[in-house]
Amino acid sequence: MGRGYIVQDDVEGYLSKLCEQKADPVTGLLIGQSSTQRDFVVMAIRTPQKEESAAAARNSVDKEWVTEHARQVSRMLPGGLSVVGVFIITNADAKDALTTLRQLLFAVENLISSEHLWDPADDDVTDCVTLHINPKTRKTVCRTFDIKDPKSVAKPADWKYQSGLCSSWATVSCSLNVDMLLPLPNNRTSTGNMEECLKEGLKAWAHQIESGLCLIDGKRLPEDSELTVGQVENKRLTDVIEQCGGSVSVTGAIHSRAYLHSNKPKARLAEKRDVVSTVATRVQMMLEELLASDQESKGSCRDKQQKGLFCLPHRIFCPLKVSGPLCVCDYQFSDEGLSEVTERLKEMLDIDAAEEDLDTRQEMTFEITGCDITPGGHRVCVCKVDMHACVLCPDCPPFCCLGVAMATAVALLATAASMLYLNDI
Amino acid sequence: MVVVDSETATVLRVKGLLEFRCQLDGTDEQLVRNVISRTFETLRSQVKSESCVLAVSDSPVIIWPNKDAYATPEEITPSTLCEDMHQWIQADEQESSGKKSSKKKSKKSSVASVINLRLMTEVTKPGPLSAPILTKTVLKSHFVSVTLPLDCVVCTGRSDTIKDACEQLIEALTHQLCEMEKVTLQNMKGMTLLVPEPVHFLLPEPKGLVTVVYPVGVPDSQLVAQRKELHQQFELPDDRPYFRRANAYHFPNEPYKDGYLRNPHLALTHPTLDNGKVYLVQGIYSYHHYMQDRVDDNGWGCAYRSLQTICSWFQQQGYVELPVPTHKEIQQALVDVGDKQASFVGSRQWIGSIEVQAVLSHLLGLTSKILFVSQGAELASKGRELANHFLTEGTPVMIGGGVLAHTILGVAWSETTGQIRYLILDPHYTGAEDLQVITDKGWCGWKGPDFWDQTAYYNLCLPQRPKVI
Numbered sequence A: 001m002g003r004g005y006i007v008q009d010d011v012e013g014y015l016s017k018l019c020e021q022k023a024d025p026v027t028g029l030l031i032g033q034s035s036t037q038r039d040f041v042v043m044a045i046r047t048p049q050k051e052e053s054a055a056a057a058r059n060s061v062d063k064e065w066v067t068e069h070a071r072q073v074s075r076m077l078p079g080g081l082s083v084v085g086v087f088i089i090t091n092a093d094a095k096d097a098l099t100t101l102r103q104l105l106f107a108v109e110n111l112i113s114s115e116h117l118w119d120p121a122d123d124d125v126t127d128c129v130t131l132h133i134n135p136k137t138r139k140t141v142c143r144t145f146d147i148k149d150p151k152s153v154a155k156p157a158d159w160k161y162q163s164g165l166c167s168s169w170a171t172v173s174c175s176l177n178v179d180m181l182l183p184l185p186n187n188r189t190s191t192g193n194m195e196e197c198l199k200e201g202l203k204a205w206a207h208q209i210e211s212g213l214c215l216i217d218g219k220r221l222p223e224d225s226e227l228t229v230g231q232v233e234n235k236r237l238t239d240v241i242e243q244c245g246g247s248v249s250v251t252g253a254i255h256s257r258a259y260l261h262s263n264k265p266k267a268r269l270a271e272k273r274d275v276v277s278t279v280a281t282r283v284q285m286m287l288e289e290l291l292a293s294d295q296e297s298k299g300s301c302r303d304k305q306q307k308g309l310f311c312l313p314h315r316i317f318c319p320l321k322v323s324g325p326l327c328v329c330d331y332q333f334s335d336e337g338l339s340e341v342t343e344r345l346k347e348m349l350d351i352d353a354a355e356e357d358l359d360t361r362q363e364m365t366f367e368i369t370g371c372d373i374t375p376g377g378h379r380v381c382v383c384k385v386d387m388h389a390c391v392l393c394p395d396c397p398p399f400c401c402l403g404v405a406m407a408t409a410v411a412l413l414a415t416a417a418s419m420l421y422l423n424d425i
Numbered sequence B: 001m002v003v004v005d006s007e008t009a010t011v012l013r014v015k016g017l018l019e020f021r022c023q024l025d026g027t028d029e030q031l032v033r034n035v036i037s038r039t040f041e042t043l044r045s046q047v048k049s050e051s052c053v054l055a056v057s058d059s060p061v062i063i064w065p066n067k068d069a070y071a072t073p074e075e076i077t078p079s080t081l082c083e084d085m086h087q088w089i090q091a092d093e094q095e096s097s098g099k100k101s102s103k104k105k106s107k108k109s110s111v112a113s114v115i116n117l118r119l120m121t122e123v124t125k126p127g128p129l130s131a132p133i134l135t136k137t138v139l140k141s142h143f144v145s146v147t148l149p150l151d152c153v154v155c156t157g158r159s160d161t162i163k164d165a166c167e168q169l170i171e172a173l174t175h176q177l178c179e180m181e182k183v184t185l186q187n188m189k190g191m192t193l194l195v196p197e198p199v200h201f202l203l204p205e206p207k208g209l210v211t212v213v214y215p216v217g218v219p220d221s222q223l224v225a226q227r228k229e230l231h232q233q234f235e236l237p238d239d240r241p242y243f244r245r246a247n248a249y250h251f252p253n254e255p256y257k258d259g260y261l262r263n264p265h266l267a268l269t270h271p272t273l274d275n276g277k278v279y280l281v282q283g284i285y286s287y288h289h290y291m292q293d294r295v296d297d298n299g300w301g302c303a304y305r306s307l308q309t310i311c312s313w314f315q316q317q318g319y320v321e322l323p324v325p326t327h328k329e330i331q332q333a334l335v336d337v338g339d340k341q342a343s344f345v346g347s348r349q350w351i352g353s354i355e356v357q358a359v360l361s362h363l364l365g366l367t368s369k370i371l372f373v374s375q376g377a378e379l380a381s382k383g384r385e386l387a388n389h390f391l392t393e394g395t396p397v398m399i400g401g402g403v404l405a406h407t408i409l410g411v412a413w414s415e416t417t418g419q420i421r422y423l424i425l426d427p428h429y430t431g432a433e434d435l436q437v438i439t440d441k442g443w444c445g446w447k448g449p450d451f452w453d454q455t456a457y458y459n460l461c462l463p464q465r466p467k468v469i
Helices: A009-020 A063-075 A094-114 A191-210 A264-296 A338-349 A406-417 B029-048 B082-088 B162-186 B224-233 B302-316 B327-336 B353-364 B376-392 B435-440
Strands: A004-008 A026-034 A039-046 A082-089 A127-133 A140-146 A158-162 A170-184 A213-215 A241-260 A307-311 A314-319 A327-332 A388-391 B010-024 B052-056 B062-064 B070-072 B113-122 B133-156 B196-203 B208-215 B276-280 B368-373 B397-401 B404-414 B420-425 B444-447 B458-463
Touching (some): A004 A009, A063 A082, A140 A158, A170 A191, B029 B133, B133 B196, B208 B224, B302 B327, B302 B458, B353 B458, B368 B376
Parallel strands (some): A004 A158
Antiparallel strands (some): A026 A082, A314 A327, B010 B133, B052 B113, B397 B404, B404 B420, B420 B444
């Protein structure tokens, strides 16, 4: 008795179109949601073409390219949605196809889970799906593998199309304040080391989010066992003051969102994971940008930047054409235009979106209008409490959460402004 | 310090962890103090802000104290009485120290029922808000990172509402942060900082529950001056400790980690004698008996166990920091003072009151009085002496004679009729830490004068309290 995947019928059309293309093989990712009771696939995304690929190379599967694509796509999925499998459209022998699929699946899923800052839950579903379509006969072979088990064998699975799959999905969202202050180690303040610090800091912060309370519509459900009684308190007597080479902080707010088919308890988990991954993704993207520009400037005066201020990219949502609330997201840097976002959506997710479709209202870009140094030239910043309560707007229905509060936005800017430093170029 | 009196209907205890983080650009003392004070001020505003949240443990109740006591679920309003919150709390688990008969429960503590709350911060806000900024500062400096363990207690009367409670709780939290700031600054030495931690003490009526902030890691011996001040402030006698860490109040709903029963005698009904009064051990002791700690001392260890009970009393009243000694440690002590040969250690030889006195002196630095009776029948006439002992010293008494050793925890004595009863804690019990069994079967119970072997002689060891604070 294998798993049964219920698939949005648009996917059938999409895969059909891919079958008609001359290329062979065509690989891609399957996006959806898996739970212990049900498995859903809402979208299929073909692996983008590699620009410089020679004709010969196009006929083979580039595992690295596929996994890198999966990594990028994974960042563009809000909570509740993930890469649940891979597909291949090829005339090749079914057995070979399955072997290729298995390799891709493990590579993809291992890479994606290695980037997670949270520990997998005991009841997380670890089965992922592979789909092999023969372009001539249109025959589909659907199998699942348990990616937790490297020796896992293929198990048969059902693949059923259904329309209006997503119309009744629930959306859970919130806007969350981030306030992290981390020391940089002495003598090692290059971008590379900042990355290490940030990763550690993010892990600790992710743990706080994980162990915090999440209320849905202002209610705490009775099975809430998120708070562990009698937490181990780490009393570090000697480490209270340590020498450091500086500090790095991340402050601001993020909009988090998750989509769920059913099952409220998992809603909190999906939401928390989205909160953690959206912050981690942006920090990662920022670091990648910095490392790239470091390399460009040949890294000769690596630490000449005494103080630096970097705006993390903000999150933009783009609705999927399927009926229902589902959206994917992307991150826009302050120096990018919306056209770059639509380009990325096309390249990475094979989505045709117009700029008007994009929802840019959830987060605002921070504009640096002025700079200030506090007297004494130093800053004082306090991190938030160990435990957190995430509360969704109590007066909003569960299917959408859009609040417009310009006053709040201004207040945040005002306080943030007093903690800025001059940006040395 | 927060004081709780006996009019309290419900005690609210809020605990939480606040992260204290700041960067120190220099080592100039004034600069450091300023930054630390400023950071505490930020924490105080956090506690007073709208994002401060109190979550009632073991219940779905969550309160925003600074938003006019808005709470969820909706049935809870700012005018809900505090004591009504009990309905929302899941039934407390039985204490790990064994089953209790519910009738006796109300006698246990002088403090009313406790509701535990957790301090939290709401990090969600209605959107949209500004996307995050990453700020990097390169500057050789010092980074301070401490987790402050907040723990406040507030008393509420019968007519106090949630709103009233919130005001008191926020005030208590802010006050505690002020105390912590004081203690932190007082104990700063150059670039080392000690974590301040709150400790609760139950003072004699009417003073009730009091909270003191001590620096973590500083032993009691270095805090004498602070304790002197506290004794003065609360008008307490200066010859017995009330504010040592070991004196910390143990809340009724917190299980003891070591698994020993505490004060099983409190579950008993005391005898009433004509013109008689009951004189009991003061403070807290643990019940030590045969077969505990995986030591099979059945048949020979009774005096050792009684000695352990006595040691546990001195430890829990804060007179000594030494943990309760094992049989071997007791035997070694006797070898060390020359009372026994080296072969004594590891043996199953009995000890008596004199040995108990020697060990208390050698290991714990305590003096004890020995009382001798040539016949068990004479014990009935020792009512006055025992009553006086429990009045002034209040320590458990070890009695050895015949072939048995016991612990006397109190007497019921009538000055006029001479009637006497002895509250006995029997170390010969071999079962589990089951309060029901122990009290029902009389392993801790009141005995009459015929309990003693009327013809055997007995020695009693009466440990004396050191006169310290």
